[in-house]
Amino acid sequence: MNKVIHVALNDLTISFREKGIWMNLVVIPVLLILLIGFVNGQTVGGGTTQILMDVVNLDVGEDGEPSALADGFLQTIRQTSERIVLCPMDNDADDICALDDATTLSEAAQTERLSAGTVRGTLIIPAGFEAAVLSGSAVDVIYRSDVDPLQPDFLVQNVQVAVQRVGAASVAARVGADAFSTLSDGDAEAFGAAVYTQAEANWAALAETIAFRVNDEDESSSDNIGFRQSVPGMGSMYVMFTVLAGAVLLLQERKQWTLQRLITMPVSRAQVLGGKMTARFAMGMIQYAVAFTFGAMLGVNFGDQIIPLLLLMMSFVLCMTAITFLLGTFIETEMQASGLVTFFVLITAPLGGAWWPLEIVPPFMQTLALLTPIGWAMRGFGELLFYGGGLTDILLPVAVLLGASAVIFALAITRFKYE
Amino acid sequence: MQTIVEARGLVKTYRRNDGTEVQAVKGVDLDIQKGEIFSLLGPNGAGKTTTISMISGLIKPTSGDALIGGYSITKQPLEAKRLIGVIPQEIALYPTLSARANLEFFGKMYGLFGKELAARVDEVLDFIDLTDRQKDRVDTFSGGMKRRVNIGVGLLHRPQLVYMDEPTVGIDPQNRRRILDTVFRLRDEYDMTVLYTTHLMEEAQELSDRVGIIDHGDVIAMGTQAELTKQVGEEDRIIISLGEEQIEEANLEPIRQLTNVQSVRHEVIRLDALPIVENDDEAVVDKRGTGSMLAVRSGQTTETIITITALGGRKVLSQIITALNGIPIQSVEVREPDLEAVFLNLTGRALRD
Numbered sequence: 001m002n003k004v005i006h007v008a009l010n011d012l013t014i015s016f017r018e019k020g021i022w023m024n025l026v027v028i029p030v031l032l033i034l035l036i037g038f039v040n041g042q043t044v045g046g047g048t049t050q051i052l053m054d055v056v057n058l059d060v061g062e063d064g065e066p067s068a069l070a071d072g073f074l075q076t077i078r079q080t081s082e083r084i085v086l087c088p089m090d091n092d093a094d095d096i097c098a099l100d101d102a103t104t105l106s107e108a109a110q111t112e113r114l115s116a117g118t119v120r121g122t123l124i125i126p127a128g129f130e131a132a133v134l135s136g137s138a139v140d141v142i143y144r145s146d147v148d149p150l151q152p153d154f155l156v157q158n159v160q161v162a163v164q165r166v167g168a169a170s171v172a173a174r175v176g177a178d179a180f181s182t183l184s185d186g187d188a189e190a191f192g193a194a195v196y197t198q199a200e201a202n203w204a205a206l207a208e209t210i211a212f213r214v215n216d217e218d219e220s221s222s223d224n225i226g227f228r229q230s231v232p233g234m235g236s237m238y239v240m241f242t243v244l245a246g247a248v249l250l251l252q253e254r255k256q257w258t259l260q261r262l263i264t265m266p267v268s269r270a271q272v273l274g275g276k277m278t279a280r281f282a283m284g285m286i287q288y289a290v291a292f293t294f295g296a297m298l299g300v301n302f303g304d305q306i307i308p309l310l311l312l313m314m315s316f317v318l319c320m321t322a323i324t325f326l327l328g329t330f331i332e333t334e335m336q337a338s339g340l341v342t343f344f345v346l347i348t349a350p351l352g353g354a355w356w357p358l359e360i361v362p363p364f365m366q367t368l369a370l371l372t373p374i375g376w377a378m379r380g381f382g383e384l385l386f387y388g389g390g391l392t393d394i395l396l397p398v399a400v401l402l403g404a405s406a407v408i409f410a411l412a413i414t415r416f417k418y419e
Numbered sequence: 420m421q422t423i424v425e426a427r428g429l430v431k432t433y434r435r436n437d438g439t440e441v442q443a444v445k446g447v448d449l450d451i452q453k454g455e456i457f458s459l460l461g462p463n464g465a466g467k468t469t470t471i472s473m474i475s476g477l478i479k480p481t482s483g484d485a486l487i488g489g490y491s492i493t494k495q496p497l498e499a500k501r502l503i504g505v506i507p508q509e510i511a512l513y514p515t516l517s518a519r520a521n522l523e524f525f526g527k528m529y530g531l532f533g534k535e536l537a538a539r540v541d542e543v544l545d546f547i548d549l550t551d552r553q554k555d556r557v558d559t560f561s562g563g564m565k566r567r568v569n570i571g572v573g574l575l576h577r578p579q580l581v582y583m584d585e586p587t588v589g590i591d592p593q594n595r596r597r598i599l600d601t602v603f604r605l606r607d608e609y610d611m612t613v614l615y616t617t618h619l620m621e622e623a624q625e626l627s628d629r630v631g632i633i634d635h636g637d638v639i640a641m642g643t644q645a646e647l648t649k650q651v652g653e654e655d656r657i658i659i660s661l662g663e664e665q666i667e668e669a670n671l672e673p674i675r676q677l678t679n680v681q682s683v684r685h686e687v688i689r690l691d692a693l694p695i696v697e698n699d700d701e702a703v704v705d706k707r708g709t710g711s712m713l714a715v716r717s718g719q720t721t722e723t724i725i726t727i728t729a730l731g732g733r734k735v736l737s738q739i740i741t742a743l744n745g746i747p748i749q750s751v752e753v754r755e756p757d758l759e760a761v762f763l764n765l766t767g768r769a770l771r772d
Contacts, residue, residue: 006527010513017515257511261572264475264505265528266497419478 007275
C-alpha cells in the first residue's frame, strides 16, 4: 500500500509540474463555468426548470368539452406552482411538452412518456369527476410517477394540494347547500355551486402552498440556476480532460522507460498500476473541488446532500480513470491520444448535458445522453441540485457508472502493456 | 565460485501483426558467477536487451527461467528483483524532477525510507559525482550527467547484481570513460556482479572477466577472452582502408595467392548511415573498426575496407600492399586475434553488420 501511495504522489508531483497545468485545472474551467453559467441563466429563464405533467381528462361532457370542475381542478394545479406545465393543454409553440403535433394523449402514450423520463408524472381525471365531487361521492384521481414514494416529490405534493382544495371546496359547497335548503326555498344547487366557486377563489387567494425550492437561496437570482448547471457541467467536462490526459502520461512513461524501470524493481505490477490509477483519480477529484469551490464562491448553494454528491463525483471520476487506462492499452502516439481525448470529451460533454440542461433537448437526445458516462453523472447532479433529491435518487446513476468502471477496468488491466 | 545468475532455455517469441511469429531469443543458457563482469556482446538486434529484460523480470519468457541468487524470476519475482539493480539503455528518469527527487522516488520503490533513504541517496550522489547538482531538474542535465543519474538509480539499494544495458550509447568519450571506470569500481570496491551488454567489441574486451557472444537470439560462444580468441587461432587481421576508392574482386586475387593469407573480403561502408556521436570522431571509428578518422573529417560518404586474416600479419603486410598494385591506401591497421575476429569467425559477419 505504501508503494501505491508513493507512486501516486510521484505522479501527482509530475502532473503539477507540467506546463499549463494551472491553466487547464483552474483558469479555463473557471472561465467556462462563468460563461456557460451566464448563458444558461439567461436561456433557462425565470431561473428554474419547467416540470412537465401529462394529463388525461376523461370527465368531458357530451359536447366533448371538459367539465367545469375538472377544468377548475387543473387550474388549481397550475396555481400551486408556475413551474408546472400540463400536457397537452399547456403546450406552446416551442413544443415544450414534446408532443410532436399531437393534441391528445392516450394512456399508453402517457406510460411511455413517463418511462422515457419525458414527463415527471401523469394524471388521469376519471369520467364523472365533477358529479362525484359535487355529490360528495368518492372519486379516484390517478397520479403516476417514477419517483420513490418514500421521497418527497414536488409534483405529487402540488397535486395533493389541488385535490385538497377541490375536496375542501366541495365540502364547503355541500355544507352551504344543505344549510341553504334548510333556511330558504331558493335554488340550493345553484347556491352550492356558488359556495364552491367562492371557496375555490379563497383557496387560490392564499399564499402558494408548496413552492418549487431545491434550496433556500434567493430565486430571484437567475445566475445561480445557470451556475448550478455550469458548475457540475464544466466541472465534469474538465474532470474528463484532466483524468483522460493520464493516457498521454502513460504513453510518455512508456517512452521514457520509467514504467519499465518500475517493473524491474521489487514492486508488483498491481502496485504500479494501482498508484497510477490513484493519481488520476485524485486529479479528477481535485478538478471537481476546483469547480465546486468556485461555484460556492459564486454563491451557488449545492444543498446539504454532501455524501451523495461526493459519491456521484467519485463514481464518475472512477469511470474516467478506467477509460484512461483503457486508452493507454491501444494508443501509440501523443498526437493520437490528444486527438482521441479531445474528440471523446467534446462529443460526450454536450451530449451528456454538461453544457445545457438535458430538459431542453429533444427526447431522443436525452436517450442518447444515457449512452455517455457524463450523461449519467449530469442526471445525478440534476437530481441533487435541481430536484432536491437525495441518496436514493442517485443510486441508479452511481450504479451505472460503477458498473461501467468495473467492466472497463477489467478490460484495461487484461490488455495493459508495461513494456 | 558461486553462481548468481543461472538462466536455462530462455525463449522469447513475439507475434507480428500479420500473425506470424518471430523468435527474438532462442533458448539462451547463461551462468554468471558472483563478483565477475560478464559482457553479453552482439550486434544490434541480436537479442541482448530481450535477454536482459527476461532476467530482470520486465518481460515474461515464452519458456525457460532464470534463477537470480536462487530465486526464480518467474515464480519469485519480488525476491529476485531485490537482488538486482537494472540500468537500462534508455534514460529512465522523470525529466521534470530533480536528480535527488528521482533517486528518492526510486529508492522508495526499492523499499528504502527515512534516514536510510537519505543516506543512500547522498552516497549515490557522491558516487556519481552529482552532489552539487542534486537539486537541478534532470532535463537541464547533459547526456552524460543523465546517464550517471540513470546508473545511480540502479545502485541505490546496493544490489548484488547490476544489469547495464549498453550504458555508453550516445555519450562523449569523457563520460564513456567515467562509466567504464564505474563498472570496475562496482566490482572492485562494492563487490557487485555486473552483467554488461554491448555491441562494442572494445568495451567487452576492456571490461569483461567473461564474455557471451550473442547473435540472432542465440548465445554462440561463452568464456574468458583467452578461451574465445583461442577458437580463431593465431591469425592477425589486417584492415586496409581505401577511402572512397572502389575496388574489384579481381584486384584481391593476388592477395589471396600469398602464403599465410587465410581469407580476404572487402566491403563498402556508407559513412553517412553510421550513427555518429556529436563531437566524437572516435565513436565512429569504433563502429567502423578501422582506426581511421580521416574519412569523417574530410566529409567523404563511403569507405572501402579490405579485411584480411593472415598468420604473422605484420610480416606479410608489405607483400599485401605490393599485391594491391598501386591502389591508393588511406590507412592500414594490424589487429591481433580479438573478439571481433571471434564473431567474424563464428558468423561470417563483422559485429558492425
